[in-house]
Amino acid sequence: MSETKRIDAQLRAARYEDGFRVMQGRREYVTYPDNSSVRIWFSDVPWRYEVHDHSAVEICLTLEGVVDYMVQDTIYHVHKGEILILPPETPHSLAMGEGSSRYLFLFEPEGIFSMRDIKALIQQFNRPFYLHDGSDAHTRIRETLLKAQGVYDRNEVMWNTACYGYFLRMYAVLGQHYLLNPRIRTHEMVHSVDSEVITAAMGYINSHFREELSLDDVAEFAGFSRYYFSRSFKKQTGYSFKDYLCQKRLQVAMDLLIRSNCSMREVAIESGFGSVATFNRVFREKKGCTPTQYRAIYGTY
Secondary structure, three states, X not given: OOHHHHHHHHHHHHHHHHOOXXXXXXXXXXXXXXXXXXXXXXXOOOEEEEEEEOOOEEEEEEEEOEEEEEEOOEEEEEEOOOEEEEOOOOOEEEEEOOOOEEEEEEEOOHHHHOOHHHHHOHHHHOXXXXXXXXXXXXHHHHHHXXXXXXXXXXXXXXXXXXXXXXXXHHHHHHHHHHHOOOOOOOHHHOOXXXXXXXXXXXXXXXXXXXXXXXXXXXXXXXXXXXXXHHHHHHHHHOOOHHHHHHHHHHHHHHXXXXXXXXXXXXXXXXXXXXXXXXXXHHHHHHHOOOHHHHHHHXXXX
16 A cells, blocks of 8 residues: 555544544544534533634633633633634644533634625734633624534534534624724724725635736736735735735636546646646645545545
């Protein structure tokens, strides 16, 4: 058996052995129930998870006691009723002792983060939110998460979509109260006059990502100089042009890997990477595994 096939077999075995936790180094590949990208579970078992990261948003809602998170150099002691929301790709560890319990929510954020108003504030949303102020917004978000958990637990028809509806409500409250409240608004959070142009540029990228697209091409489309466009794009989206284009191509590639039986060459071309070699290299750098391994974990074919 080749090394690649051996790793794929191990990943598949791990996927079905514990149902949701697949690790490769410190990278966690979250597995979800069929036809979904949401996992919610309750735990009251003392446990510690060492430093890891994943592509999912992670939310901890503490029910009793305290859950301790280490996020980079910051420690969060998430007490009963408090909530910690971590954006994707955030290295973190957590520990929970005797007498404590919590709900943990994991979900893939692409659909939510593609909303235009969220995109415009993506830099602010791509940071942890520690909700412990007891405000009306804090209470509403806690109630919203508990409703999502109820739908998940009852396994209702279209529960995955229903859960995302609740997550969208949560982000709306986060934006309205914690980002756009006039009392705490900062200059960087205010839409600039360039926002519509940058939104149009993002649409242009989303339509032309399969082509050999350069920063100069998109800046010309936007009617900005290369330097001004690059700075404005980063400010509006939180991504550099190069990173945004790469993320778009990766998202298309991941969807093809999961939902089709296209060959790796077809996936590379359809997602705009041009060659299998480039596709494999970039995918491994950004996702921590090969496209073949990713399909082995998540694929439905």
